[in-house]
Amino acid sequence: MDTIIPAEWNTAGPLQKFTARLLTGCVLLLLQIVEPLPSLASLNRLSSSGDCIGFLRGERFALANMGNDGSPDAERSLSLPANDVDSAASRKEAIRILSTITHLDSSNWWPHIRPALFLENLRNNIYHPLSIYQGSNTNFCGYAALTYLPLHDDPAGWLRFMLAIYRDGQASFNGIAFTPSARIHVAAGTLVFKGVLDIRPADQLWFLMLADHFRGYLNIFTPRFRDGSEDTFWAAVNLGKFCRMVRRLGGYKTHTRGSDLIRPSIHELYDYISSSMKTGITFLYVDNTYLYKKNHGTLKLHIPTHYLVLTDIRHDDGPDGLLTITYWDYGGKSLRKISEEFLKKITYGVVHCTKTD
Amino acid sequence: MRGGYNFTINKNFVIKNTISYLAVTMLSALLTGSCTSVNITRYYHRHQSALDSIQHTYKTAYRIRPFSLEFTDHSFRRVSVEILTDSLKYIYEFGPGEEAALQDSLRKYQLDVPAIDRLITQMRSMHCAWVNKLDYYSLSGEKHLLTYISLWPRVINRPFRNKQYYIIAYFSEPQFFDTRGELMTGRRVRRIRKINAEIYNRISDTVCYTLSDRFR
Numbered sequence: 001m002d003t004i005i006p007a008e009w010n011t012a013g014p015l016q017k018f019t020a021r022l023l024t025g026c027v028l029l030l031l032q033i034v035e036p037l038p039s040l041a042s043l044n045r046l047s048s049s050g051d052c053i054g055f056l057r058g059e060r061f062a063l064a065n066m067g068n069d070g071s072p073d074a075e076r077s078l079s080l081p082a083n084d085v086d087s088a089a090s091r092k093e094a095i096r097i098l099s100t101i102t103h104l105d106s107s108n109w110w111p112h113i114r115p116a117l118f119l120e121n122l123r124n125n126i127y128h129p130l131s132i133y134q135g136s137n138t139n140f141c142g143y144a145a146l147t148y149l150p151l152h153d154d155p156a157g158w159l160r161f162m163l164a165i166y167r168d169g170q171a172s173f174n175g176i177a178f179t180p181s182a183r184i185h186v187a188a189g190t191l192v193f194k195g196v197l198d199i200r201p202a203d204q205l206w207f208l209m210l211a212d213h214f215r216g217y218l219n220i221f222t223p224r225f226r227d228g229s230e231d232t233f234w235a236a237v238n239l240g241k242f243c244r245m246v247r248r249l250g251g252y253k254t255h256t257r258g259s260d261l262i263r264p265s266i267h268e269l270y271d272y273i274s275s276s277m278k279t280g281i282t283f284l285y286v287d288n289t290y291l292y293k294k295n296h297g298t299l300k301l302h303i304p305t306h307y308l309v310l311t312d313i314r315h316d317d318g319p320d321g322l323l324t325i326t327y328w329d330y331g332g333k334s335l336r337k338i339s340e341e342f343l344k345k346i347t348y349g350v351v352h353c354t355k356t357d
Numbered sequence: 358m359r360g361g362y363n364f365t366i367n368k369n370f371v372i373k374n375t376i377s378y379l380a381v382t383m384l385s386a387l388l389t390g391s392c393t394s395v396n397i398t399r400y401y402h403r404h405q406s407a408l409d410s411i412q413h414t415y416k417t418a419y420r421i422r423p424f425s426l427e428f429t430d431h432s433f434r435r436v437s438v439e440i441l442t443d444s445l446k447y448i449y450e451f452g453p454g455e456e457a458a459l460q461d462s463l464r465k466y467q468l469d470v471p472a473i474d475r476l477i478t479q480m481r482s483m484h485c486a487w488v489n490k491l492d493y494y495s496l497s498g499e500k501h502l503l504t505y506i507s508l509w510p511r512v513i514n515r516p517f518r519n520k521q522y523y524i525i526a527y528f529s530e531p532q533f534f535d536t537r538g539e540l541m542t543g544r545r546v547r548r549i550r551k552i553n554a555e556i557y558n559r560i561s562d563t564v565c566y567t568l569s570d571r572f573r
């Protein structure tokens with residue numbers, strides 16, 4: 001269990017607990033800021049060595065190569081590009097597993113999950129992995145962005161894990177034992193008014209379970225899930241926690257620039273990100289109040305609150321020198337033109353992930 | 358003896374004063390609260406034809422290709438359009454003097470250009486910051502869409518306070534409300550429905566409103 005509150009603290013008084021949590025938070029924040037940062041040169045070295053091939057820039061799509069097993073043409077673009085033989089084989093295996101399941105019994109572990117919806121949700125995630133949606137007004141975007149990795153790399157492993165945890169109430173994924181608390185067992189399947197997440201109980205289970213298992217300093221004051229916690233700091237994901245989840249869940253190496261409060265001092269951000277994308281998967285940790293303006297107020301607290309997967313970035317030929325970025329978030333890919341200043345303004349963290357051998 | 362008499366007078370005076378202050382405070386709070394709710398309903402009825410026209414124009418143009426429109430600045434001059442295709446959501450922003458570029462982009466994605474031009478003019482005149490379709494789900498899992506219109510009437514903004522937006526939601530079918538006029542999930546399951554994390558109140562069977570500090 002990756003908790004940051006040791007068990008012996010449970011016997012301490014409220015003041016001691018508060019002090020301890022405050023201190024832990026400060027230490028984690030400091031650790032976050034002083035995390036070793038890679039240079040542009042090191043990224044270029046990775047690029048030239050050819051060890052890792054970025055799959056997000058690929059043009060081919062995994063399901064498109066699978067003959068009749070693929071999804072309808074219109075939704076094919078919601079599938080991930082194929083990067084290697086292993087992930088394509090894993091996807092085929094996942095589709096084979098799904099084809100053998102025609103019916104799921106209800107699970108005593110998850111009293112509010114409707115089996116038919118659960119199965120439909122799993123099917124949707126395997127066929128259209130980019131359509132995974134964190135729900136409106138929740139703090140699940142970090143977990144949703146992270147899910148990009150297992151749904152690409154090992155969809156069959158992810159599917160087996162989801163079926164196992166549904167059946168047994170606990171299961172292991174990539175060597176991590178997940179034993180969700182009783183509150184999570186009860187809550188999965190009950191989240192409503194979150195858009196399409198309302199009818200996706202498997203995603204609810206997955207997000208709640210990740211938030212319950214991985215804890216960071218932002219979650220210190222909300223240790224347990226309560227009704228509505230998905231919208232609060234209970235579900236928040238700081239940059240350090242995000243990287244930890246990527247490393248542990250996806251088996252990736254991460255190189256991170258940036259922090260939770262201060263923008264990274266990368267002089268040529270465009271060049272850095274372009275290089276990063278050539279050698280692996282790139283997540284951006286961004287200030288959502290700039291990216292998706294929600295009010296016209298002039299005084300705003302600018303902090304990063306949103307994760308997105310950058311799938312393409314390029315300079316336009318025009319005289320205005322704009323960038324065209326393509327990224328995944330909120331259940332789909334978006335393309336927009338932005339200036340370099342805007343990119344610098346929104347970017348608080350660049351997470352570069354490369355697969356470990 | 359005299360001192361005691363004076364003390365009694367003062368005590369009564371203080372009690373009476375406290376009661377009147379409390380009454381005034383409670384009355385003002387009550388009035389402020391009720392004014393807010395009355396005003397949006399009144400605002401809607403006063404501008405009903407313009408608002409319904411925005412909704413109708415948007416709904417008609419949306420059928421050709423899904424999109425949303427947003428004004429990103431205070432002066433309602435910069436317009437942002439999000440165009441949904443099967444594979445991507447294209448997000449473009451156009452400033453003053455870029456009308457031709459906007460029209461080119463709309464044409465490129467086969468949107469109804471005259472309708473959207475009309476919609477932009479209507480939105481600007483009504484200080485409508487955003488128009489979009491939102492999906493919501495019934496408890497049985499059925500998908501529905503509503504038209505979401507955010508208005509920014511400047512009169513309700515005060516300095517050093519969050520901006521306040523009137524949100525008008527148009528449903529395609531009659532909704533259920535409780536006795537206070539709050540939007541419910543259905544007839545059988547009496548539960549307050551939230552849309553975009555806000556509770557909505559009744560204007561008519563198919564139109565609801567809320568007051569929010571964000572337009573989207």
